[in-house]
Amino acid sequence: MSPHLPGPRLRPYTPADRNAVLALVDDDRMGGEPASTPAMLDEALQGRSSVDAGWWAELEPPEAVVAEDADGVVVGALSYAPRLKDDTGQLLWLHCREDTRTADALIRRTLAAFGAREVHAFGFASALSPGLEALPVRHRPTTAKALERAGFTGQRLGRYMLAALPVEGLPRLPDVRVGPEPGDRQAWRLEAHQGRRVVAEAVVGSPVQGTGVLRWLGVLPDLRGRGLGRAMLGNALGVLSGCGAHTVVLYVDDDASAGDERDRTAAISLYESVGFAEMDRLYSYSRPRAPGTGGMPAPEAP
Known part of the structure; x- marks a missing residue:
């Protein structure tokens, strides 16, 4: 043009x-x-x-x-x-x-x-x-x-990843409770218990037009490396399949360097191992205030 x-x-x-x-x-x-x-x-x-x-x-x-x-x-x-x-x-x-x-x-x-x-x-x-x-x-x-x-x-900020459902062969944790995600009528929270302790959790978005979203998956730090994440992933994807999803997407934080406590290298490897493929990289943007223009004071901490 x-x-x-x-x-x-x-x-x-x-x-x-x-x-x-x-x-x-x-x-x-x-x-x-x-x-x-x-x-x-x-x-x-x-x-x-x-x-x-x-x-x-x-x-x-x-x-x-x-x-x-x-x-x-x-x-x-x-x-x-x-x-x-x-x-x-x-x-x-x-x-x-x-x-x-x-x-x-x-x-x-x-x-x-x-x-x-x-x-x-x-x-x-x-x-x-x-x-x-x-x-x-x-x-x-x-x-x-x-x-x-x-x-x-x-x-x-992260990666957009996609997989087809169902994913076969994933283990599942036995004592997992599923309930509504507080404050979100379109999501479900999964909590895996060992006694009174919640050892792993996940949040999934209810399927829309056949596509579900894995919003969050986490394992207690002292229990990582024991297969709990893979098994909890099996539970989460099973919930989505049971709700009629034939595709699942997820957004993985990818803005932390190796060794940082927020490093998601292990999580990305887990997702790739069960069939998730990276579709894109996700960025947010900011433009600073013009120099010398002042502005409102920052709010006080509560």
């Missing part, structure tokens, strides 16, 4: 844009992600999400903007909101079929809305991408480059 052509026209989202925006979101889907629905879009537009709900509750009501081409066709959309507690702006989601001109225009609109304030992008999951807390940079390289051109710096 010639750089001399005018950019897209930006305007506020209206209900008439619903189908066009859903199509934009679906064009950005990766393997394992469920198709977006009107209910998902409505949740996102209202500033709600079952995943990362506490972070969404800290935001002011979000704004949604669409981009139109010269023929009036919607070619991009984004949503952003201020967070008053730290005086930052949050770019919540953006979809533009990886068109450079549209991505640049939408990001400029976000920065204009927040002036000199610090701005964060793709920091937590929206209702349009359940569980996906950051930008998959290999799948969406144009959006990543547009953020960098606008002065954002990326931080690697």
Whole structure:
């Protein structure tokens, strides 16, 4: 596209844009992600999400903007909101079929809305991408480059991994209790007990359109290396299969160096050994406050 052509026209989202925006979101889907629905879009537009709900509750009501081409066709959309507690702006989601001109225009609109304030992008999951807390940079390289051109710096958060269900041959722990995850009506918590002690736990997201999410799996530090993680994984995947899932995705933290207590090297090896494949790397982004502009004081610790 010639750089001399005018950019897209930006305007506020209206209900008439619903189908066009859903199509934009679906064009950005990766393997394992469920198709977006009107209910998902409505949740996102209202500033709600079952995943990362506490972070969404800290935001002011979000704004949604669409981009139109010269023929009036919607070619991009984004949503952003201020967070008053730290005086930052949050770019919540953006979809533009990886068109450079549209991505640049939408990001400029976000920065204009927040002036000199610090701005964060793709920091937590929206209702349009359940569980996906950051930008998959290999799948969406144009959006990543547009953020960098606008002065954002990326931080690697994790890996997006995918496996088919059922996974055969995994051991299972005998005394595992399954119940609702507190504060999340769409997830289940598994706890493995040895006597009164919880020795391993996992959290799984209820399947959506046949895809479940492994949100968390952990073993007590003094019991690691004994096969409890593999067995607990068997229990977690068994729950998802029993709920009708035929695919499972997971997001593995991958921002800690070897030897750090948050190092996930062993966990990634476990997941790969049972058939999970890496689909992408996940990054969040931040752009610092303009120098010399001050800002609200940091909140006091409770």
